[in-house]
Amino acid sequence: MSSVVDDLVPVDVARCDDDVLLASWRELERTRNRLAAVEHRLIAEAERRGLPFTHGARNTAGFVRALLRVHPREAVGRVRAADAAAGRTTLTGEVVPAPFPAVAAAQAAGTISPRHAQVIVAAVERLPDVLRVEHGARVEADLVHYAEQFDPHQLGTLALRVTTLMDQDGTLADVEHRDRHRDLTIRQRPDGSAAISGEATAELAERLLTVLDALAAPKPAEGGVRDPRTAGQRRHDGLMDALDLVQRAELVPSVAGISTTVLLTTTAANWSSGDGVATTGHGAILPTREAVRLAGGDTRTMTITLDRHGGVVGHTDARRLFTETQRLAMIARDGGCTFPGCDVPPAWTQAHHVIDHARGGPTTIANGTLVCGHHHRQHQRQGWQSVMSDGRPAWLPPPWLDPHRRPRSNPRTRPG
Known part of the structure; x- marks a missing residue:
């Protein structure tokens, strides 16, 4: 040939x-x-x-x-x-x-x-x-x-x-046919993102749509600005919120005897500076600053830091999550997502470290606040910063919104 x-x-x-x-x-x-x-x-x-x-x-x-x-x-x-x-x-x-x-x-x-x-x-x-x-x-x-x-x-x-x-006679729509062709494929790219495709049964489609109806609704923004996300982006973020809830509730079976944990690996120098990259447990490569944000979430995450020879020099505690008692106290204080203008109820929120756990912030009620998944992921990218003001959570707006960055709170937050 x-x-x-x-x-x-x-x-x-x-x-x-x-x-x-x-x-x-x-x-x-x-x-x-x-x-x-x-x-x-x-x-x-x-x-x-x-x-x-x-x-x-x-x-x-x-x-x-x-x-x-x-x-x-x-x-x-x-x-x-x-x-x-x-x-x-x-x-x-x-x-x-x-x-x-x-x-x-x-x-x-x-x-x-x-x-x-x-x-x-x-x-x-x-x-x-x-x-x-x-x-x-x-x-x-x-x-x-x-x-x-x-x-x-x-x-x-x-x-x-x-x-x-x-x-x-509608034979192609029978249950056995749909069940036989059910499929879900996740093709992960080198940068950690993935293309998701597949065929859902009627039951899965209905359950997924029902959950996303609640989690993918447009979020109110400060100043009356419309939610800038597309419908597809809202569904993506809604699915992320649903997974946060499942993982936080520890409903997922263990793998090889280990509770479901997001694993991040990087060098000590990268972790302290925020430069360079980190590797996930599935081999994806993320910017370290994105790994720091992920580690600050309310899902079980463990970070392994290595020296230049690949030896383990440190790790974070995968159990740095807030306890049930702490979350109940924050529910009583916060009443739901504390981001200004957000109306997400407590059940759909996660506990957020005001000072990032990755930066030494303690897992205490005084350093915690309830935030919905959307605002937890987006607040830093949009220039917002969480703070505690007189023992209550507040948010510093970005300079473009308020040059003086005066603290703002959600009116729903319980009085101190």
Whole structure:
């Protein structure tokens, strides 16, 4: 294969006329499509020989990732494609045909792309078992035919229409179908953020929407300014608040005997200066200043500080959270979120260290106040500072709002 490419690379395409150029381009795409079918056979044979196991991989996708240095998502996609379009030969010599023979034949001929194949397989797999047994092969063949005319996006639209028209009795909406296709995927990026996607059952969707109705409502802002967050940002922050409540209530099972804890690792120098980066327990890298903010929250967090050789030189106490008695006292004093203008009730707040615990602030009632998740995350970014004034929590506004930074309190806060 390499020798063929070696012959093609030096070709001067500038000397080709339009017809030859376009024909060559189409032939290249056809060949690229056919190569996917070859890889399917390689993956199937590697599995038959047990190569993933003998090479120490957890599964075939992990083996493909290590061997070819491809992205984990790409490796999973290739293995799934092979499962759908490659026949198998068992150790006893029995030949097992490809689950999707029309797709396999079209890919071997190069008439459809790997993405076309994904769309077709997904459409057939959406069918409930009763319809799939009776009509799956016909749907597959019809979509393979249309794939020679439409791009994958157009084919996906057509496939959805085909399966919907087959659903005259609402079979596609049955509980078993929804349950079979439930899914949640979290793809974490190197900076710690993540893309979240999936398919929710009707029950999960309803419960999630009900919780977010309460937690994702626009927050009142000081000075009558509208909440600047988009609806999507409010839902994001509402989900964060819900997780804060669950984790704070210690309702999550332990992992390996350890209570659910957010783990942060950095150097002692970075922690004291706020410079550099910290690493989370899942390997994400955060700016140290963001880690300090996270460590100051009302969820179980433990910070490990290392020296320049990687040795542990210190750690914070993961149990630096306020006790139930302290929270009850703050509820009696604060009555809810103490940020000016906020009306979030006590049940939806978290206890906040006025002087950050990461900076030596004690976990005492005199250094604590109730704050909703939104204002706990945003107050520093917006220039606000929490203080205690005459034994009661107050907030110093940013200079742009009040050049004198006079303390402001929530009128709902109980009198001292």
